[in-house]
Amino acid sequence: MSSPNQGGEREKLISKLPAYLQQALKVRAAQLQTDMQDAVTAGIQAWRASSEQLPTVDTAGAASFGTFLPEGLYDAFKEDCRDRGVSYIQGLAQSVALWLVEHPADLDAEPHTRRIIVCNQKGGVGKTAISAGLAEALAEGSIAASGGALETASEAAADGLRVLLVDYDAQGHLSHQLGLKAIPAGEESLITHMLHREQAKHSLLDLTVTIEGARFGGRLRILPAAFDAFLLDSGLTVFRGPRHATLERALAPIEEHFDVIVIDSPPSLGLAMDAALYYGRQREDEKPGSSGLVIPVEAEDTSAQAYGMLIQQTDSLARDYDIAIEQIGLVVNKFDSRRGYIATSSLDKWKALGTPPVLAVVPDLKEQREAVRKQRPLLDYAPDCDQSHQMRKIARAVKTA
Missing domain, CATH: 1.10.1220 (Arc Repressor Mutant)
Incomplete structure (x- = not known):
């Protein structure tokens, strides 16, 4: 049918x-x-x-x-x-x-786990909501996404990707919104594996938690935030070794378990953000656009200023290490045309950029706030709302980038 x-x-x-x-x-x-x-x-x-x-x-x-x-x-x-x-x-x-x-497989090419860095120096633009929604949409099977009934476990696992969602923000909003507590200070966490890997006793995979929901078929996991993340920038300042590669050295051992890793970044331009940007670079033998930045913005003037600061940091890092860091696209979040000329004209300006493209315009609706209050994934709580459809639109753009 x-x-x-x-x-x-x-x-x-x-x-x-x-x-x-x-x-x-x-x-x-x-x-x-x-x-x-x-x-x-x-x-x-x-x-x-x-x-x-x-x-x-x-x-x-x-x-x-x-x-x-x-x-x-x-x-x-x-x-x-x-x-x-x-x-x-x-x-x-x-x-x-x-x-x-x-379309035979290229057996000579080593498939890379795709790395999506959701970032913006400005706080409050919805990085956490976009990170979670994108990860959920990538993990969601096509039958669930199309509105079909899930009758068996095999149907639930039809074609969704294996996704790791990383709460890289010390504030831990992503973890809290999904009903999880941040890892207490002093306990093993992502920060331990970044700064003191020789002291780590467990695989990072053991610290991840499955996000429940039949739509995700057990494919969606989260690495919770750590209270120690508040000290990450200062720890990187005295770190002996390539500071920009610390996030990669922590996550590389578990990449084989996932098709995509989505990083919910902090609103910062510090050393921790450098490590995230470097992790999202295009690797050798990786198809252009496979990994890179998804940047949530709002339809107002201060978002444009913050975007400019982020791009300056990205360009500087790319020059310093002779790497390519791609902008997969922008997501205009919390859009409400009733806010008048500022909102509509700002949206037009974002779209007029052309590169990077606007992947989706996510409306400011109640379902996202309700899902947060109930500590449930948006696509599980309200799979048919317009916000969920826009998250799937972002996921399709990321898949085909």
């Missing part, structure tokens, strides 16, 4: 696909850093254009599968299936199989 998607640009497809094809599609799309919905779209278009008789795919035991297609493509696809005398499930399976054949 299909139904109109938000904005009318795409249609929701809920069908069935063999589990082995679902897994192969997920892995290959991750290897090629392609959004799964774009891979399925390309597969269906190639299937429709093919004049050859494609081999029959064994679809016995096919499980629920959901994605989005460009408006009108699903109806055209179904008509072609009828003309060719195959079921919709068989046609979809052949399309995915064809895409896999036409």
Whole structure:
């Protein structure tokens, strides 16, 4: 079946696909850093254009599968299936199989865990909300995202990414909003692994906590804040070694367990922020745009000033270490057109930048505040609200960057 998607640009497809094809599609799309919905779209278009008789795919035991297609493509696809005398499930399976054949994995390339640094020197712009919402949307399976019912654990785990959300802000708002306490001072934490790794007795993975919710299928974890983070800048001042690489040296040992790591950064331009920016740089053999900065801003003048300060710091760090730090995009947060000319004209200015692009405009609605009060993930508390849809829009942009 299909139904109109938000904005009318795409249609929701809920069908069935063999589990082995679902897994192969997920892995290959991750290897090629392609959004799964774009891979399925390309597969269906190639299937429709093919004049050859494609081999029959064994679809016995096919499980629920959901994605989005460009408006009108699903109806055209179904008509072609009828003309060719195959079921919709068989046609979809052949399309995915064809895409896999036409898009082989680059076995020579070492896949990197993507690193998304959510940052802005200005406080109060919603870095924590965007960090959490983006991570939730990346971990959310396509069936859940499309509004389909989750009936089995395998459906819940359809194609969401394995995501680690790092509360890198000493204030610990992210941890608190998700019902967690910051790690007490003196106990092992991210700060221990950054400054005193030789004293660490546990893997950082052991300190992470799974964020509950059927939509996330156990794929979303958080590394809580640490009270010791207030001392991080002063600790980095006397650190013996490359200070800019301390966050990377702490997180690198656990990167293999995650597809994406999202860092909720502090409102700071200090040494700790340098370490976060360096961690988000483009690595060797990494596709441009895979990792980098997502910058929440507001539609008002002081956000533009703070953005300029952040970019100065980023450019300076990039020059000092001869690295590339990419701006994946801006998120205009807490937007309310009723605030008048300042809001609307500021939004126009953000969009006029062009580079980096505005990934989404998140409205100032009650659902985010309610989710915080109830200490629940936004996409679990209000999955169908406009704010949740905008978080998914950011996630799609990040996936395809």
